[in-house]
Amino acid sequence: MNGRAIAPAAGTVLNALATGIGSAFAIDSETTASVQLTPDGPITGEIADAPDADTRLIERCVELVVERFGDEQGGTVQTQSEIPMAAGLKSSSAAANATVLATLDALDTSCSREDAARIGVTAARDTGVTVTGAFDDASASMLGGLTITDNTRDELLDHDTVDWDVLVWTPNERAFSTDADVDRCKTIAPMADLVADLAMAGDYGRAMTVNGLAYCAALEFPTDPLVTAMPHTDGVTVSGTGPSFVAVGDRSELERIQERWSTYEGNTWLTTTRTDGAQRK
Numbered sequence: 001m002n003g004r005a006i007a008p009a010a011g012t013v014l015n016a017l018a019t020g021i022g023s024a025f026a027i028d029s030e031t032t033a034s035v036q037l038t039p040d041g042p043i044t045g046e047i048a049d050a051p052d053a054d055t056r057l058i059e060r061c062v063e064l065v066v067e068r069f070g071d072e073q074g075g076t077v078q079t080q081s082e083i084p085m086a087a088g089l090k091s092s093s094a095a096a097n098a099t100v101l102a103t104l105d106a107l108d109t110s111c112s113r114e115d116a117a118r119i120g121v122t123a124a125r126d127t128g129v130t131v132t133g134a135f136d137d138a139s140a141s142m143l144g145g146l147t148i149t150d151n152t153r154d155e156l157l158d159h160d161t162v163d164w165d166v167l168v169w170t171p172n173e174r175a176f177s178t179d180a181d182v183d184r185c186k187t188i189a190p191m192a193d194l195v196a197d198l199a200m201a202g203d204y205g206r207a208m209t210v211n212g213l214a215y216c217a218a219l220e221f222p223t224d225p226l227v228t229a230m231p232h233t234d235g236v237t238v239s240g241t242g243p244s245f246v247a248v249g250d251r252s253e254l255e256r257i258q259e260r261w262s263t264y265e266g267n268t269w270l271t272t273t274r275t276d277g278a279q280r281k
């Protein structure tokens, strides 16, 4: 009873910490989960190249799928990831989605992709790795493309296919979502409402940039990456609760910004959006 699945990372259009409404888009960097189920026994997890990292999220994902679709199986789950952990690129959503699909694969069963994402969101809430549940990130990673969600009800408000080049800057430091100052984020709710209106109207680039200005102020991230990129890109923002930044736009313009962002410490890389989402392998 073995299963395997992959799920992509995502970048932010609208961070949901202020109002519960969020929006994210899948990008081409992924996490692989492998699950081996046994007739009984405990469920244990392992994260490749991160022996000290917290494995409770992926263990809870296996547990929830077994509770709903299995027969008290135990087993093991391993993740291997290209996505830097706690860097704002939705590593937790990708790990949860890949693990849920790999467990369904091992049980030789299935459910709708939206429901599979909701199981991962429940696991994230149960293990305390999220503030709102992050159904925005989970749905973008699971479905591919761009999603807009109401995280207070785990409801999909919109799903769109986007085909963008994406520039990412990932500084060396890490920022766990649950360490973010949620009260400060709530003070920028009027700007989050504006971002939601822009995103619902399909004006994703401007939505991202307003999100970036508001959340860099609230979470005290630098605004220089935004100001540098703004004249040359369609949209730029701090992603999630940071510290990564993402910009979208014309490839040759992004290459110019890449030169500027490469002077910052950390890793700057060009990628694309992903329309295919999470998949069994």
Ligand SMILES: Nc1ncnc2c1ncn2[C@@H]1O[C@H](COP(=O)(O)OP(=O)(O)OP(=O)(O)O)[C@@H](O)[C@H]1O
Binding pocket: 031, 047, 053, 054, 055, 056, 057, 058, 079, 080, 081, 084, 085, 086, 087, 088, 089, 090, 091, 092, 093, 095, 129, 130, 134, 137, 175, 176, 177, 178, 239, 240, 241, 242
């Ligand atoms: N590859 C992975 N395998 C297993 N668990 C992971 C993996 N990546 C992240 N996690 C879990 O997610 C937690 C980090 O979640 P967090 O939301 O802070 O990061 P993120 O999803 O990268 O950030 P953001 O939500 O801002 O994009 C880790 O402590 C770990 O429990």
Ligand SMILES: O=C(O)C1=C[C@@H](O)[C@@H](O)[C@H](O)C1
Binding pocket: 012, 014, 015, 016, 017, 022, 023, 088, 090, 129, 130, 131, 132, 133, 134, 136, 137, 177, 178, 239, 240, 241
């Ligand atoms: O933990 C959370 O609830 C979230 C974390 C970030 O990724 C945000 O971008 C997301 O909107 C919500």
